[in-house]
Amino acid sequence: xxxxAVLALAAGTxxxxxxxxxxxxxxxLPDRARELMSIAATVLxxxxxxxxxxxxxxxxxxxxxxxxxxxxxxxxxxRAPFVLVVIxxxxxxxxxxxxxxx
Amino acid sequence: MRSTxxxxxxxxxxxxxxxxxxxxxxxxxxxxxxxxSGEPWWIPPLMSVVVFAGxxxxxxxxxxxxxxxxxxxxxxxxxxxLRFLPFGLAVGEVLGxxxxxxxVGSHLLSDETVAFALAQREPARARTAFWLxxxxxFVAWNAGVAVGVLVGRSIGDPNVFGLDAAFPAALxxxxxxxxxxxxxxxxxxxxxxxxxxxxxxxxxxxxxLLGLVGMLALRLPVRR
Numbered sequence: 001x002x003x004x005a006v007l008a009l010a011a012g013t014x015x016x017x018x019x020x021x022x023x024x025x026x027x028x029l030p031d032r033a034r035e036l037m038s039i040a041a042t043v044l045x046x047x048x049x050x051x052x053x054x055x056x057x058x059x060x061x062x063x064x065x066x067x068x069x070x071x072x073x074x075x076x077x078x079r080a081p082f083v084l085v086v087i088x089x090x091x092x093x094x095x096x097x098x099x100x101x102x
Numbered sequence: 103m104r105s106t107x108x109x110x111x112x113x114x115x116x117x118x119x120x121x122x123x124x125x126x127x128x129x130x131x132x133x134x135x136x137x138x139s140g141e142p143w144w145i146p147p148l149m150s151v152v153v154f155a156g157x158x159x160x161x162x163x164x165x166x167x168x169x170x171x172x173x174x175x176x177x178x179x180x181x182x183x184l185r186f187l188p189f190g191l192a193v194g195e196v197l198g199x200x201x202x203x204x205x206v207g208s209h210l211l212s213d214e215t216v217a218f219a220l221a222q223r224e225p226a227r228a229r230t231a232f233w234l235x236x237x238x239x240f241v242a243w244n245a246g247v248a249v250g251v252l253v254g255r256s257i258g259d260p261n262v263f264g265l266d267a268a269f270p271a272a273l274x275x276x277x278x279x280x281x282x283x284x285x286x287x288x289x290x291x292x293x294x295x296x297x298x299x300x301x302x303x304x305x306x307x308x309x310x311l312l313g314l315v316g317m318l319a320l321r322l323p324v325r326r
Contacts (some may be wrong), residue, residue, distance in 0.1 A: 001145050001163060005172035009162060010152035012180045018208040020190015021197050025204075038220060040317060041192035042280045043293040044185055045217055045273055047313025050294035051301055053270040058302045065267050072271030082117040082275050086124065089271030093264030 062102030068093030110230050118231075121214055122238040124268045125156070126246035131260040132159055133250020139167035143251050150247040154209060154240060158182045161306060182307035188314070189216045195225070196232045210236025213269075217276035285320045292316035 029037070053069035055061055072089030080088075129150065136146040141163065149159055158179035165175040190211055196219045197207035210232070218235040222228040260266075281287050293316025297309040304312070 001141060001149065001166050001175065002172050003145075003148075005162070005166075005176050006145065006149045006152065009149075009158065009176045009179045012176070013153055013155055013158065013183045013186070014209060016180070016183055017186045017190055017211045018205070019187050020192070020211075021194035021204045021208055024191055024194030036317070036320075037188075037192040038280070039286050039289060039320065040188055040314060041216060041220055042277055042286060043290050043313055043316050044188060044310060045213065045220075045277045046281075046290035047293045047297035047310045047316070048185070048213060049270045049273050049277065050313075051297050051309055053267070054298060055301050056266075058306075064264075068264055068267030069270045069274065072267065073274045076271070076275035076278055082272070083120040085275045086120050086268050086272050090124070090264035090268040093267035094262065095264075097262060097264070 064093045064096035064101045067096060110234065114227075114231060114234065118218065118235045118238050121235070121272050122242035124265055124272070125214075125239050126242040126249075127260055127263065128156060128265055128269075129243040129246025130250035130253070131265075132156065132163075133247040133252075134254055134256075135160070135250075136163045137251050137254060139163060141166075146247050146251050147244065150244050153179070154243065155179070155183050155186075155212065156243065178305060178307070181305055184307060185213075185310055186211050189213075192216065193219045193228070193232065196228050198229065207232070207236065210240060212236070212239060213273060214239060214276075217273050221276045221279055288319045288322065289316045292319040 049069075053061070053066050056065070068089045068091075071092045072085045075088050076082075076085045132150070133146045136149075136159075137143060146159075146163075149162075153159055161182055162175035162179040165178055166172060190208065193211075193216050197204050215232050215236045219228045219232040222231050281290060293313035296315050297313040300312050301309045
């Protein structure tokens, strides 16, 4: 990476990050629109969770990754503490890989 | 700011520290991989402070290491970060009214900070969660990267520790409370299917954005 490339990526990323909060200031949104914005963020997060737990790059991930995420997700569903959810997911995936499951 | 910290409770702090620890390890692997791929020692720390977006940083360094041009690396990184625009719209109010708060807080927008803020019921708690998570992750990521650069290749592949499962599981735990009402669940599921189905065919970052099409499912007529 050249310094110029790093700075370009930084400037572009910051502009994208700043745009939301600034736009939010300029316009007063009706309640339904605010509600839709937080639903949109939830939809984006779920899409991110789905792709990052089922795909690596542009192909399907091996079973170790989605199984670990599923175990963590199940624990979260049963109201396990957050820390336990994170540790469970990582441990299950790590152990499966250790056992030769990719 | 003082009122922001009044709503700080030990449980929130513990949750944030758990994710900060994962981010630190992930940062260390970024530092090690970047230096290992031939970057000068000061590029990864510089990048981590000014870009502060793990996914985009891994991708940009990976593209250059594979022989791609810096321009391609920047464009791919930006594409991956475009999701911060709708995220900023959703949690914009959490950053507070002051211009300084907005200028600093915007730089701390990430998947985890947004998920933590959205998971809180009251606005005051959402503000605390955002700032606590944002600042902790900034410190953890940059400290991790510095260690990674110093220690170098001996760190190895963080996925051996299952870190790639820790992040989606953490986000899932944070997003579950928002998945209480049916229309939201429907929109999220349709969005996830669209993102998964398009992943092999479009550049990284685009599938998640395409997931927003799932919002249309909010309008579907439902049989009772």
